[in-house]
Amino acid sequence: MMKKLCMVLAVILFTACSSDDTPKDYTSENEQEIQAYLATNNLTAQSSSTGLYYIIDTPGTGVAPLTTDRVKIAYKGYLTDGTVFDESPEEGVSFTFLNSLIPGFTEGITYFKEGGSGTLIIPAHLAYGSSTNGSIPAGSVIIFDIELIYVNYKTENEAEIQNYLIENELTAQQSGTGLFFTIDEPGDGQQPTLTDNVTFTIKGYFTDGEVFFESTTATDVQLNSILSGLAEGITYFNEGGSGTLYIPAHLTYGNIGAAGIEGGSVLIYDITLLSVN
Known part of the structure; x- marks a missing residue:
């Protein structure tokens, strides 16, 4: 309708x-x-x-x-x-x-x-x-x-993230870019920089719980080659760490969106950082 x-x-x-x-x-x-x-x-x-x-x-x-x-x-x-x-x-x-x-x-x-x-x-x-x-x-x-x-949904995205955190009784940290993140396990290995290669597992979903991506094998990439919000978020973990990133649209696909992702969408990623370099 x-x-x-x-x-x-x-x-x-x-x-x-x-x-x-x-x-x-x-x-x-x-x-x-x-x-x-x-x-x-x-x-x-x-x-x-x-x-x-x-x-x-x-x-x-x-x-x-x-x-x-x-x-x-x-x-x-x-x-x-x-x-x-x-x-x-x-x-x-x-x-x-x-x-x-x-x-x-x-x-x-x-x-x-x-x-x-x-x-x-x-x-x-x-x-x-x-x-x-x-x-x-x-x-x-x-x-x-x-x-x-x-x-451009910056205000709306932040409100959506805040509401999601409240509804799910979660406490998250916020960076200067507008990214929110929670660290479940900080990890005890190396902390990556944006120029590092990392291996991680990932599950991506919207605030309504709909999953748009889930890795079946570990992903191996150079951090500065992926979405800016995802790359930034991974740098807050040490090797072996895990947690969740709550990323506003201006740090992912912006106004345009991508296949299966509407422009302006907040994206949530559960991350486990398996290795650095």
Whole structure:
């Protein structure tokens, strides 16, 4: 059900579904419509050089997104007459790249920081132009009330890890990079550096317990050739040690993900370090 819903939402925010044979420039009448809307609703908005108008209710305190960032946004889209054409679930919708959305939405989100909220008032040339998109007529000014929930999932990943630790009554250490780790057996052999070759066994799973990888034989690699979070985590063990790594997405597959691993995922690895060099 959620996958179908996200597909519907994506249609609204990504590209127009149909185009008219004769494009029309709605810039002038859109500007008049926006000014009338602001006056009627007693609103004060900032405008950018592109013609986008935006109102910042809460600027947010986290990071401001780049157009290439992965974002999670809750939004409600409507026309100047109040007709709602789309609305996200309360928890928001994830978009792998902000710049894959319509230009006005992409630009507008960059004026907020993580946790920020407000309104975007987007003229047609930054949305669907002279194309009709579903229930949005050609040439329409479209408005979005938005909340920028997360940028690149660093905040969300940390909350997910913390919740996992609490639910499972675990205590973990945290490094400066955002990696969490627990040491069950520290080991009594050599402690590896990132340039060392190591042999280890590994089981990888998500916070919901689903296993995405488990080694059937020992893995032998040079540490600096593997995922940065996994490599860093292994350096906290001595030869013969074992424990668990809780790794946020920016230290693994980031926004893109990998086969069987969705972008933005927290990965958990149970590790036993068998030998160094």
